[in-house]
Amino acid sequence: MRQSKLFTKTRKESPADEVSKNAEFLIRGGFVHKEMAGVYSYLPLGLRVLNKIENIIREEMNKAGGQEILMSTFQPKDNWEKTGRWTGMDDLYKVSDSSGREVALGPTHEEIVVPILKNYVTSYKDLPVAVYQIQNKFRMELRAKSGMLRGREFIMKDMYSFHTSQEDFEKFYEKMKEVYKTVFNRAGIGHLTYLTFASGGTFSKYSHEFQTITAAGEDTIYLDETSGVALNKEVLNDEVLAQLHLEREKLVEHKSIEVGNIFDLKTKYSKPFDLSFTDEKGEKNIVLMGCYGIGLGRLMGTVVEALSDDKGIIWPEAIAPFQIHLLSLGEDVAVLKEADTVYESLLKAGVEVLFDDRTGLSAGEKFSDADLLGMPLRAVVSARSIKDLPSGGIEIKKRTEEKGKIVTLDELLKIFKK
């Protein structure tokens, strides 16, 4: 991608109406555009990040046996009345059409997925099954805040699993813990993310969350740093400490962001819709369920919060919009020609490259943009880099490093050979 053709531009000033670091950098870099409080559009750079996160999640969910579907955003009122959540869920968006018919804008999809499965699940032979989707969700947050971290419209992966027994559910639940760890490792925040013991809401006493430690977090967790076992503040009590074999004195308090959660739903949603199966003995049983969520935009915002520096974002390689940011400096014809050759060679080698081919900009401006946009590797072609090698050199520098080095084109290409 040639940056001269990219319709978005970077911005030097921080937006006045955003305080959070993730929103500031993402808006200044032109990754997202804010529409209203808690609602953002994804622009080319931001969408590339989102797509990469989505693909990681999709791959891992498929590997775990999940079957991808895409459910409707409009949800019938009847279904919500059946589960008692039409009036019971404060943050449900309700919209009505010209005939006065009311529907819900999906904040979650139990009310849809259960009736779907009811069409197909009748026997123990049909279970277990897990389905998931990646889709926009709507929640009427009383106070959207912290940029991408708490939105009113957001993209979420929600998986629902269906089982014949509690044992079977628990086996899957344990597997999902590992799957989630893999997702966060691949997204580059695994080293900061902990599985925490959390409260379970009204129908299940406890659940688990994945919390990423960062100062901007809204949540507070307590971590035993030697064992890596952690729990949320709201469940910090003697009973839980004993259950987890933790000592209060050894726990360290951290601010964190909830990037994922996994829940035991038991029969909470299968019962109202009578989602049941016939077992080996011919007896009818209610299906047991679990649900597993990851907020994609929130994950993106969390990465920015956790991995940026004062100059800008530092994308992990796996979710960076481009693998390399190539810069040409100056207007010298030889430099521009060489930079073009490098760009075309990278493209040919299948490397995702953002090429800052803009002319008329100072070197400092290009460097600042590169720092802000946060590609893992920066490559500079300039009069200076060319002079350093007889064959024409390229200065490369990792986003996390201060000093770069001069390499040949072949050496640069070799970096991306797998």
Place this chain on the structure above:
RNA sequence: CGGGCUGUAGUAUAUCGGUUGUACAAGUGCUUUGGGAGCAUUUAGGCUGGGUUCGACUCCCAGCAGCCCGACCA
């Protein structure tokens, strides 16, 4: 939802009850080119609706919007 603050150009800000000033961005010309360049020139602004007033961007009221604190958060 309770409390607080704020709405001026694409962005960030300033002043003022009497022709809204600046910086960046954008356009044009020239110069410059390794950490957000220089000169000249051009373009572009008072959230909406009421009220007070000779006159309102400024004061008052309402609405809308945004941010912050709190509560809430499958």
